[in-house]
Amino acid sequence: MRIGICCYPTHGGSGVVATELGKHLAERKHEVAFISYAAPLRLTELPPRVSFHEVEIEQYPLLKHFPYTLALASKMAEVARLKELDILHAHYAIPFGAAALLAKQIVAERDLKVVLTLHGTDITLVGNNASFKPVTTMTIQSADAVTVVSNWLKDETLRQFPVERELSVVYNFIDPERHQLETCHCIPDCTRRTQKTLMHISNYRPVKRVRDVVATFAEVSAVLDARLILVGDGPEIPVARELAEELGVLERVTFVGVVDRVAPLLAAADLLLLPSSTESFGLVALEAMASGVPVIASDIGGIPEVVRHGSTGYLAPVGDVRQMTEHAVRLLQDNDLRRHFCEAAKAAAAEAFDYRNLVPQYEAIYRSVLDT
């Protein structure tokens, strides 16, 4: 098949999933054309059968706001003709899904199919905003197929949007072997480390509740020798820094910034904190599990479909820093318990979220829309 993939090129989970999907599809002999305003972060090279098409953003004095969505739709149509695409797979409803539907109309001579993957905040935050809701609703209703990344997101979409259609759940995925290779996570060594490492990886939006990350770390480090590594960048980084200073733990916090591969960093982690207020899946929790790192997360959204409480991590109510701290201290102080969690986390990631089982689910959806 010839598939166009449109996604945010930044370090958010939707861009990561879209890029890894495209690379796996190309390995499976499909032609893949990425369309975005910059090369996606995880597209560090162009493997065989993969191309990248940049949407140029120009500024005209006449226009106060450049109509990016229209430029995107034009580029999608141009690439659909150039690469003779069968499918446009839009990741995130706004603006990719809406622009893909416009492109489909522009290239009316081809029977171009639009597959839309909803990732979470396009339903819970952005797409649900009053200025976008009618467009988001039309996009979900009109795409040839719609996938969602968890059962929770499926229910939430149907609850928040007046749409009547099938939504197929396709979970986020990882490559277990690559995680093992890149992580080099040696369990005996990890139990011998005296200073424990807590890690948080995100785009530092308010939904990530970075204050809870720092507050939990401060409580934990009052009980045992620990450090906190903050990976990624975003608007709440200064909030994290200020709170760490206020709580007197700043010198034990390392700010790493954006990285294209998280597995090598996860090698240093003893546990991952993900105290989000909403999370449709929690790709970063899955990546941690694949690297043998237990997760302490909010019991919210799609997270319980990924992290098993008491086995691969612990879940606590949103904002319950005390409970998160208790779970963290228990895991960090008990090497045998942590070893069990590490092994269970790796096994659960490989069993339920291996790309070899999930990429074919997307292929089956492509085939079913092409057959209609």
Ligand code: GMT
């Ligand atoms: O988490 C973010 O803020 C980034 C966001 C995105 O769209 O890039 O992530 C969403 O999509 C990921 C991939 O499907 C999911 O694993 C994340 O849980 C989801 N984030 C939220 O729902 C907050």
